[in-house]
Amino acid sequence: MSSLVPFHRFLIACGIAFCLGFAAWEVVAFFRGGEALALVLAVAFGVLGVGLAFYLRHLRRFLKLPVGK
Numbered sequence: 001m002s003s004l005v006p007f008h009r010f011l012i013a014c015g016i017a018f019c020l021g022f023a024a025w026e027v028v029a030f031f032r033g034g035e036a037l038a039l040v041l042a043v044a045f046g047v048l049g050v051g052l053a054f055y056l057r058h059l060r061r062f063l064k065l066p067v068g069k
Contacts, residue, residue, distance in 0.1 A: 005063070012056045019049030 026042035029035070055062065 005059070005065070009056065009059065012052055012059070016049050016052045016056065019045045019052060023049060 023042045023046040026038045026045065030038035030042060059065075060067065
């Protein structure tokens with residue numbers, strides 16, 4: 001299982017980049033058009049990106065891996 005951890009980290013990092021990038025895109029869309037849906041999407045994807053970052057930071061604890069590995 002531990003051989004998949006680096007790939008899992010990579011996928012999580014890609015998810016973080018996507019979520020935060022999309023959130024920024026929607027913030028720009030909100031300021032240009034003023035649509036409430038753009039703001040809702042920006043907040044939702046921003047929270048999701050931060051949640052994924054928390055998960056990545058504490059991945060060893062979630063996967064119950066030894067600290068030194």
